[in-house]
Amino acid sequence: MPRLQCAANGGEFIELLIDRSPGVASTRDGRYFLRVGDSCQPVLGDDVLRLANERPGWPWEAMDSAVPRPAVDADKLARFVAGIRDSDRVKDSVKEKSDYELLTHYGLAQGQTLTRLGVLLLGTQADRRALGTAPLVQAIKYDEQGQKINKWVWDDCALSPVELVDAVWRELPDFRESYEVAEGLYRRSVPAYDEKVVRELLVNALVHRPYTQQGDIYLNLYPERLEVVNPGRLPLGVTPRTMLHASRRRNEGLARLFHDLGLMEREGSGFDLVYDRLLSQGRPAPFAEEGPDWVKVTIQRRIGKPEVMRLVSEADARFQLTQRERITLGVLAQSEGLTARELGAALAAEGLDELAVWLGQLLRSGLVQTQGKTSGMRYFVAPDWLRVVQLDRKTTLSRIAPHRLQALILEDLARYPDSSTADINRRIGVEISAKTVKRSLDDLTAAGQVSHAGERRWRRYRLQQQGIKDK
Incomplete structure (x- = not known):
């Protein structure tokens, strides 16, 4: 009222x-x-x-399991209580609760029986198997030809989701591997996979999977990458493109427990951490895909540009960058520069105002510089910083200065008049984007150095002087 x-x-x-x-x-x-x-x-x-399934009148976690409270696994209960009372994320008023009260507080029990969430985390092996949708994990290793060469399975329902994270990380030998990367005159040993990244991906798979349907979690280990495949689709309102920003919990109670136990980041920052860790190490950003009944996140095993590690580390030490600034710097350092639209797409940022939040102090500090205006503005890491970490050893046409590009175009048209944009682009360098070539042609036309005839794909360019001679 x-x-x-x-x-x-x-x-x-x-x-x-x-x-x-x-x-x-x-x-x-x-x-x-x-x-x-x-x-x-x-x-x-x-x-x-799908919405009716994801937003039922009574959440799956809170449903009664008909399993009495005393039937909990004593060891799991003791570890859970100890973890809550040792956590720095839990209020003192919660830590002071009795074991009985803690189960009620976290929605693990209601009255004299456990909820389904309670059985999932603290129940016995038989009771957890009886749920029918307890998470099962398979790790499969492939060789260069895509043939299976090894397999590990956690399918007996003996472990709770909390215990599965530690077991998978501890028992997979591939996560113990490392290799060396060159750093100037020295070599540095780096792990094949970052522990925090792998744990965060496992936690996300366990916390955000739909527990109303069956399906195993797969870890596909290839020589050059790791794929984490989760059953079910992304929550409504979340897409692979918006995962960096979106914050939607499919299982509120389980997410809360993982957070309070210190096993996952605060709401909305888990995938940010994955981006931050990977890009700061010179690895490509994670790649997310969604299928009819699965979600897959792929991360690369090897570091593409070891120099990026030094760049982000030194910039962070000097300017105390935020997480978003480190992510943005890492994206730009692994490219030859990006337009505002391309950078916005990489960060899932819409509009210049939202992009400015990601750039933060990078422009003011001189770490990042720009070229052009509005949507055609190009962002790139300052050359001085690239020289410091030796990322400037290769000069590529994709980062060519506008005046040099225009000079190449004029030289090309002098030899090949009446050329299309595609022909010019092919001859001067296909690594230069078609949009960049078209923008330079427009600038030359506006300056009166180049003329054209025809429209759209039939447009042909020639030097203005050539057009005057023909007349």
């Missing part, structure tokens, strides 16, 4: 309290909407059934 309220300054306002609906809500005309960020998006077609 709306109520008329009086503010401290004497003004009046109407207070309208709306209870949160635990299930799926619709408008009077039968339409469904989902709130994503600051906007509401319509839910259409098959996604209506």
Whole structure:
């Protein structure tokens, strides 16, 4: 009911309290909407059934398992209680609760019985198997030809999701491997896979999988990459492109427990950490894909540019960069420079205002420089910083200065008049983007140095002087 309220300054306002609906809500005309960020998006077609499955009237975690409280695994309960009381993420008022109260506080028990979440984390092996959807993990190793050469399986339901993370990391020998990278006159040993990255991906797979459906978690180990494949699709409102920003918990209770036990980052920052760790080490960013009933995240085994590690490390030590600034610097350092649109796509940032948040102090500190204006603006790491870490050893045409590119175009047109944009691009260097060549041609045309005839794909360019001679 709306109520008329009086503010401290004497003004009046109407207070309208709306209870949160635990299930799926619709408008009077039968339409469904989902709130994503600051906007509401319509839910259409098959996604209506998917929404009803993801937002049931009673969450799967809170459902009664009919397993009595005393049936918990004593060892798992003792480790859980010790972990909560030793955690620096838990309030003192929570740590002071009894074991019985802690189970209720975290939704692991209701009354005299355990919830399904309680069985998943603290139940016996038999009770966990009886759930039917407890997570099973398979790790499969492939050779260069894609043939299976080894396999590890955790499918007996003996371990809780919390214990699975440690078991997978500890028992897979590939995670113990390392190799050397050159750093000037010295060589540095680096792990094949970063422990924090692997653990975060495992935690995300366990916390965000739909526990209303069966399906194993797969770790596909190839000579050059690791793929983590999770059953189910991404939550509604999240796409592979927006995973860096999106913050949607499919299993609230499980996510809360993993956070309080110190096994996952705070809400919305887990995938940021993966980006930060990989890019700061000179590795490519993680690549996410979504299929009909699976989500796959791929990370690379080897470091592509060891110099990027030194660049980010020295820049961070000098300017105390934020996580977003380190990610942005890592993206730019692994490229030859990106336009505003390309950088926005890499960071899933829409608009210059949102991109400015990711750039932070990088422009003010001189770490990153720009060329051009508005959407055609190009961002690149300052040459002085590239020289410091020897990332400037190769001069490529993709980072060519505008005046040098224009000189190449003029030279090309002098030899091959009446050429298309594609022909010019092919002759001067295919590594230069077509958009960059077209932008330079437009600038030369505006300056009166180049003329053209025809439109769109039939447009042909020639030097202005050549056009005057023909007349």
